[in-house]
Amino acid sequence: MTARLTDxxxxxxxxxxxxxxxxxxxxxxxxxxxxxxxxxxxxxDGLTSHRCSPGLVVLPTTAEQVxxxxxxxxxxxxxxxxxxxxxxxxGGALPRADGVLxxxxxxxxxIAIDAASRRAIVEPGVTNLAVSKAAEPYGLFYAPDPSSxxxxxxxxxxxxxxxGAHCLKxxxxxxxxxxxxxxxxxxxxxxxxxxxGAAPGYDLVGAFIGSEGTLGIVTKIIVKLTRIxxxxxxxxxxxxxxxxxxxxxxxxxxxxxxxxAIEMMDALAIEAAEAAVACRYxxxxxxxxxxxxxxxxxDVARETAAVRAICEREGAYEIRAANDAAERAAIWTGRKSxxxxxGRISPAYIVQDGVVPRTALGEVLDRIAELSAxxxxxxxNVFHAGDGNLHPxxxxxxxxxxxxxxxxxxxxxxLDLCISRxxxxxxxxxxxxxxxxxxxxMFGPGDLDTMQLLRCAFDPAGLCNPGxxxxxxxxxxxVPGVRRDPHPLVASGQVDQF
Amino acid sequence: MTTxxxxxxxxxxxxxxxxxxxxxAVAGVxxxxxxxxxxxxxxxxxxxxxxxxxxxxxxxxxxxxLAWGSPPSGCDLLIDxxxxxxxxxxxxxxxxxxxxxxxxxxxxxxxxxAAGQRLALDPPGxxxxxxxxxxxxGDRQTPGTxxxxxxxxxxxxxxxxxxxxxDLVIGITVVRADGxxxxxxxxxxxxxxxxxxxxxxxxxxxxxGLIVEAAFRLHPLPxxxxxxxxxxxxxDAVRAAVAAAVDSPLAPSAAEIDRPARGEPFRVGVLLxxxxxxxxxxxxxxxxxxxxxxxxSPTAPAxxxxxxxxxxxxxxxxxxxxxxxLAPVLAAVDGAASHAGLDPLVGGSAAAGVMYVAVSxxxxxxxxxxxxxxxxxxxxxxxxxxxxxxxxxxxRSPADAPPSWASAVVLHAPAEVCAAVxxxxxxPSLGLMRAVKAQFDPEHRMAPGRFAGGI
Numbered sequence: 010m011t012a013r014l015t016d017x018x019x020x021x022x023x024x025x026x027x028x029x030x031x032x033x034x035x036x037x038x039x040x041x042x043x044x045x046x047x048x049x050x051x052x053x054d055g056l057t058s059h060r061c062s063p064g065l066v067v068l069p070t071t072a073e074q075v076x077x078x079x080x081x082x083x084x085x086x087x088x089x090x091x092x093x094x095x096x097x098x099x100g101g102a103l104p105r106a107d108g109v110l111x112x113x114x115x116x117x118x119x120i121a122i123d124a125a126s127r128r129a130i131v132e133p134g135v136t137n138l139a140v141s142k143a144a145e146p147y148g149l150f151y152a153p154d155p156s157s158x159x160x161x162x163x164x165x166x167x168x169x170x171x172x173g174a175h176c177l178k179x180x181x182x183x184x185x186x187x188x189x190x191x192x193x194x195x196x197x198x199x200x201x202x203x204x205x206g207a208a209p210g211y212d213l214v215g216a217f218i219g220s221e222g223t224l225g226i227v228t229k230i231i232v233k234l235t236r237i238x239x240x241x242x243x244x245x246x247x248x249x250x251x252x253x254x255x256x257x258x259x260x261x262x263x264x265x266x267x268x269x270a271i272e273m274m275d276a277l278a279i280e281a282a283e284a285a286v287a288c289r290y291x292x293x294x295x296x297x298x299x300x301x302x303x304x305x306x307x308d309v310a311r312e313t314a315a316v317r318a319i320c321e322r323e324g325a326y327e328i329r330a331a332n333d334a335a336e337r338a339a340i341w342t343g344r345k346s347x348x349x350x351x352g353r354i355s356p357a358y359i360v361q362d363g364v365v366p367r368t369a370l371g372e373v374l375d376r377i378a379e380l381s382a383x384x385x386x387x388x389x390n391v392f393h394a395g396d397g398n399l400h401p402x403x404x405x406x407x408x409x410x411x412x413x414x415x416x417x418x419x420x421x422x423x424l425d426l427c428i429s430r431x432x433x434x435x436x437x438x439x440x441x442x443x444x445x446x447x448x449x450x451m452f453g454p455g456d457l458d459t460m461q462l463l464r465c466a467f468d469p470a471g472l473c474n475p476g477x478x479x480x481x482x483x484x485x486x487x488v489p490g491v492r493r494d495p496h497p498l499v500a501s502g503q504v505d506q507f
Numbered sequence: 508m509t510t511x512x513x514x515x516x517x518x519x520x521x522x523x524x525x526x527x528x529x530x531x532a533v534a535g536v537x538x539x540x541x542x543x544x545x546x547x548x549x550x551x552x553x554x555x556x557x558x559x560x561x562x563x564x565x566x567x568x569x570x571x572x573l574a575w576g577s578p579p580s581g582c583d584l585l586i587d588x589x590x591x592x593x594x595x596x597x598x599x600x601x602x603x604x605x606x607x608x609x610x611x612x613x614x615x616x617x618x619x620x621a622a623g624q625r626l627a628l629d630p631p632g633x634x635x636x637x638x639x640x641x642x643x644x645g646d647r648q649t650p651g652t653x654x655x656x657x658x659x660x661x662x663x664x665x666x667x668x669x670x671x672x673x674d675l676v677i678g679i680t681v682v683r684a685d686g687x688x689x690x691x692x693x694x695x696x697x698x699x700x701x702x703x704x705x706x707x708x709x710x711x712x713x714x715x716g717l718i719v720e721a722a723f724r725l726h727p728l729p730x731x732x733x734x735x736x737x738x739x740x741x742x743d744a745v746r747a748a749v750a751a752a753v754d755s756p757l758a759p760s761a762a763e764i765d766r767p768a769r770g771e772p773f774r775v776g777v778l779l780x781x782x783x784x785x786x787x788x789x790x791x792x793x794x795x796x797x798x799x800x801x802x803x804s805p806t807a808p809a810x811x812x813x814x815x816x817x818x819x820x821x822x823x824x825x826x827x828x829x830x831x832x833l834a835p836v837l838a839a840v841d842g843a844a845s846h847a848g849l850d851p852l853v854g855g856s857a858a859a860g861v862m863y864v865a866v867s868x869x870x871x872x873x874x875x876x877x878x879x880x881x882x883x884x885x886x887x888x889x890x891x892x893x894x895x896x897x898x899x900x901x902x903r904s905p906a907d908a909p910p911s912w913a914s915a916v917v918l919h920a921p922a923e924v925c926a927a928v929x930x931x932x933x934x935p936s937l938g939l940m941r942a943v944k945a946q947f948d949p950e951h952r953m954a955p956g957r958f959a960g961g962i
Contacts, residue, residue, distance in 0.1 A: 120898075121896045127830065130896060190906070201939075205827035207825065207860065207861050208935060209916045209931050209934050210936070210958075210959040212660075212707060212711075214706075215706025216702060218703075219702070262602070305758055307788045308788075311785060366598060368598065368601050393697070397601070431693065431695070433693055433700050452691075455688055458689070459681075460701050466942040466943040
């Protein structure tokens, strides 16, 4: 079941169709799509529950083309949305029926690799994994590794501040990008930072990363490359209960070890993964822990022994260690397939991305189990145990009336739970359009108003991926100040203030 | 202390308000009042009062880096943050700490160390990592407050592995110029909800608002440390030694260089941290790798991390560069310094692409100005362009390459030098920065004139 959206303002298609000649001049005929069947293939990103055919699709091949396209949109006051590989899970690349979708997938050059400085300059359409592959001959890799890294684009990673399984130790995109060339929402090409990480002025690179395509479109990225660790070991440990697994995680972190990754899956998630990829995780596991340790060989050997001992002490009844790359991949297959795998055990599902302080994980998981039992809605749990980032997979049968609504309720309750424990509504998937309604639960009006000052600085006209992240847009150019009267939009009845 | 001359509105906003004294001057500019809020609510009230009165305002923590940046064009109200001195929450199990902006760095370090943790930042003046709490260098500049650390974005040798304050901040609460209190982020490490104001405020020199609280991600305090040091005769030898350490699988936490004067050899130092067995093993491997002359010690050499603090009353220039260009950058420094008749101390985080040049306080202002100009010209030249990016730099489209591959910022300098030199140099995307400033502080009352581009 999907939601089809249309946009307020001009009837879909008229305003944006007038741009076709100008866009064709810029991107060439092959770079402009206007046929409804073609447009429909871009109607959603990885969040397939929300779809909207774009008014127009353009596929530029250079930064100058992106700038020219945006300039045309800005002059015509037509909104635009950028899209990388379309793997995002929060609808950040959901198009506008009255707008242009600017797709960067043809901008795939790895422009330069400076191994001695440990930097690379890449175009936004380059896939995440392609960066690591290109760096490998130099003994380097690109550390942020979302599960979708074979497909997802670096430009998209910049927009979402993507993490991945190894971000506990190695950080997120924002820690691995030191310069950006962007197209501003009025169509100017400009550089933020200079690749050194020490450029003078405000850290606009840091502010831009994670802004979900609302402050401009990135056209070149200067990434940091990391030395490939000398040794990596991957352990799989099976526990009878989630509680035992969680205790092991706490003990590992408490011992001062910082693993490269700690992932956890519950019985339902394991069942799904087994059905999908026959990963053959230990039978009867209430929880499975995947721990990866990386670094100098001697350190890794010692840490591996320590982690084994901790897992055994906490009741692990089976521990497997990968002896080579193939075994390592086998251990990860189950975890990496988890989202797609739940399709085997449920016709439909909602994937959440909440975060709680790691020390609250056990309690929160118990509470999720209670919510599930009380509502009859099954929830499979996969999560980055090391940093408290949960991915509850809320399962439902979309053929059953009311099932999706019930799943949405449980999904929302889980996010409320995360917020109540001092966590976040999104650890890595972004707010997009999917979670904007939760922003007011996590932030107050002063917080959201202040964040939007940044938006007003970059995009006063409100054309750059509008409607994403913030539930109520801030009027740019209004006098800032503590508001005593209702917001004009609220007073005129156009929006609700929750 | 007489209160007759204080505007009533300031003292009704904040209990501790007084007239400024001689020693409250900021880079020679005398404020009128000093307010010391004891809570975020008081801080917000004071900022609102300043807004109502059209006062320029400047935050001050311990004042250790108050002279950094250009002198303010106005400073009616100094906001002393040291009344906001609470460690709000140390969630040791989560490796997270939340603090008010006036918490002292040493105070925080001690508290975290007691739980076997640290905020992995070692700005100049902080004690270098050591298991024995010995400080062989003796006197150091007093480290400042969390707020000042964030606002100046200062980092030290650990930046190679852990980054700068912006890399470790996970949540921030600020008071805007109009008195609005705003937070972003939170207290969990993984959080992409909304914009990250912590990144924006880091290194903003108080020009966007008053930082009142911040949350940081912590790391385990290493059980053991080792410093492997050696001398290097010239820039190429330095580059080779640093590269050997950083390209190795030994995961150094820092790789620093230091040269007190032109005639002297470079000293190279590499920091290894971890558990005792691991450090011993890696230390032996690294010493072998670096060859003759490499020596190991559990404590930092006397010169460790001093580059930015070497001339507290003099001029310090911070150079940012692509690490590959170490030798041409050193050549640029030497060329510009000789030409100006100067012989400064040079040192810093070579592997991280950051270096400091420290010129003594008695150097003539004219000479320092010439040095900075010549240095910037050399840094804009072809010798520092990364070889791999040469194609970009000569590409037909001027926008293909960043406008520069290196920068030189004067962090602080004596008054005569400040008057003779553009402290910040060319700034990329200055227009956007001005737009950000105009949104956050439309009346330009927060630390006016201190920042890049005269912001």
